[in-house]
Amino acid sequence: MKKFFVIFVLFALPLGAYLFFASGVNNFARLPVLTQQIYQLESFRSLEGGEEEVSFDNKITILGFPGVEPIDYMNNAYHLAEKIYDPYAGFNDFQFVSVVPEGSEAEVEELKQKISKVIDLKKWKFVTGSSEEINALFDSLNTNLELNNDLSSPNVFIIDKDGKLRGRDKDDDGNELFGYDTGSIYVLNNKMTDDVKVILAEYRLELKKYNKENTEDQ
Structure with a gap:
């Protein structure tokens, strides 16, 4: 009897744990889609200089x-x-x-100069548009949040490579989590960091699968 118990502990429990966590990975490998289609960035003007076009296409975007x-x-x-x-x-x-309103270019440059002292801004893009365009973009997210009168929001949003809004379909309070409050270190540390990891892992897995299939076809 003792031998069977030892065998169970040594082999059955680890196997059960593995199956449990493996099924968890499969169930939670994707960050839920909350809005299928949002307003695109083609009508906004890039402040990066040159003719660079800023787009959601084929990018995982943090939109602010x-x-x-x-x-x-x-x-x-x-x-x-x-x-x-x-x-x-x-x-x-x-x-x-x-996304900033037209006429805010000088302050954007000041903000960029200050942030660039701590990070490389190569992948942080600023675009400008009219108040109508900014409101249209925000409204298209179809969230339970509102844009302030000065066209600002403390929340940022995760947009996937297909231009869809990602987030949590059930947060701690049971409601959907559309955006992440950048004024809260708790939210950034305990929610947004986890969700960004999930969506990046999702695309890494898709890329590995694509590369494997291509290798097998050759």
């Missing part, structure tokens, strides 16, 4: 709305830079896009 006075977004920008941008900017198809 600093508002009319982007310099007031400084603390939020530092939080994002430290907790999200810096750890994941090395991922090839990862980008930040901040």
Whole structure:
């Protein structure tokens, strides 16, 4: 009897644990899609110089709305830079896009100069548009959040490579989590970091599968 018990402990329990966690990975490998289609960026003008076009296509995008006075977004920008941008900017198809109203270009440059002291802004894009375009973009996210009168929001949003809004279909309070409050270190550390990891892992798995299938076909 003791021998069977020892065998059970040594082999059955680890196998059961493996199957449990393996099924968990399969069940939670994808970050839920909350909005299928959002307003695109083609009508917005890039502030990066040159003819660079900023797009959601084939990019995992962290979308933000600093508002009319982007310099007031400084603390939020530092939080994002430290907790999200810096750890994941090395991922090839990862980008930040901040949308600001026309006429805010000078403050954007001041904000960029300050942030660039702590991170490389190569993958942090700023685009400008009219108030109508910014409202149209925000409204198309179809969230339970509102854009402030100055066209700002403390929340940022995860947009996938197909231009779909990702988030949690059931957060701690039982409701959907559409955006991540950049004013909250708790939210960035305990929610957004995890969700960014999930969507990056999702695309890594898809890329591995694609490469494997191509290798097998050759």
